[in-house]
Amino acid sequence: MSALFTPFSLRSLTLPNRIGIPPMCQYSATDGRAGDWHLQHYASRAVGGAGLVIVEASAVLPEGRISPGDLGIWDEAQVAPLARIAAAIADQGAVPAIQLAHAGRKASVGRGWEAQRTLTAAEGGWTAVAPSALAFTGYDTPQELDAAAIAGVVAAFVAAAERARRAGFQAVEIHAAHGYLLHQFLSPLSNRRDDDYGGSFANRVRLTREVVAAVRAVWPSELPLLIRLSATDWLDGGWDAEQTVALCRLLREDGVDLVDVSTGGLDPAAKIPAAPGFQVPFAARIRRETGLPVAAVGLITEAAQAEALVAGGEADLVLVGREILRNPYWPLQAAQALGVAAAWPAQYLRALPPGTPRRD
Secondary structure, eight states: OOSTTSOEEETTEEESSSEEEOOOOOOOOBTTBOOHHHHHHHHHHHHTTOSEEEEEEEESSGGGOSSTTOEEOSSGGGHHHHHHHHHHHHHTTOEEEEEEEOOGGGOSBOOTTSOOSBOOGGGTOOOOEESSSOOOTTSOOOEEOOHHHHHHHHHHHHHHHHHHHHTTOSEEEEEEOTTSHHHHHHOTTTOOOOSTTSSSHHHHTHHHHHHHHHHHHHSOTTSOEEEEEESOOSSTTSOOHHHHHHHHHHHHHHTOOEEEEEOOOSOTTOOOOOOTTTTHHHHHHHHHHHOOOEEEOSSOOOHHHHHHHHHTTSOSEEEOOHHHHHOTTHHHHHHHHTTOOOOEEGGGGGGSOTTOOEEO
């Protein structure tokens, strides 16, 4: 029996396996609206057999986009295109999820394959906001958020969650990682405030907890709420694993069901020891010390590697990103490698050995 291909339950949902697609920006939206590229991209990966598909960072406010090509979920006009994607994912038996995001000081830059610098107004740029008027390296200085604007951010996450449910998503993930707005509040390197949202650990985690509590209050109780965290900044004096564990204990009380554990993103000066599975120990520690289910990410490319992580209790889910960009059918091929009779779409059965299960 393969651990990777055993079902996994979160609240009322049951994922058919332990493989997920992490949120990966496509930078291909128009005015925040998803298009044909997004539909074919996500549908093909659901066909490929993943149990969970998390749609990329979707900005809760226009100024929360990383680039002009980011998806948005701040406007009703963005719901219908997202609903097509959620339905296509669910049609293949996967759980459709969406990441709710605000880029903070890392906003208003070129698309992922363009120059990473702050765009001018003539280029379609806007003024970025942040907990403090401290620039991300190479970007313009952001505007510090006041109390009213912070309250507006919380309200925007709530409204975005409500739109996500109307679009048919069965899980939402709050983005508090990779140097974006909520992570900026968490880290003392980017948060120099002297009010209730800065200084102490309790103050720096306040906004993330407020967003989680407010979203949990409107998100259906039978559906799971996920959060993505960077477990360390990889910088002295920054956000670290000890603080992440302490926050996760609080988030469990606040209603989070699973932590998507990544690292870094706050400052390009960080020296990240990237290697296969390099972020897994952080996920394993959070799982062990908090009891929260976790998803592991980071240079996971082989079926045997993913199987060992789940079988060894280091993670409940494995999110495979870049490898699934290269190969949308990685989950089905992983099943073959592990000797699992995974179900294929009926339309493809003619290319497979007799007796291959059909996906209903």
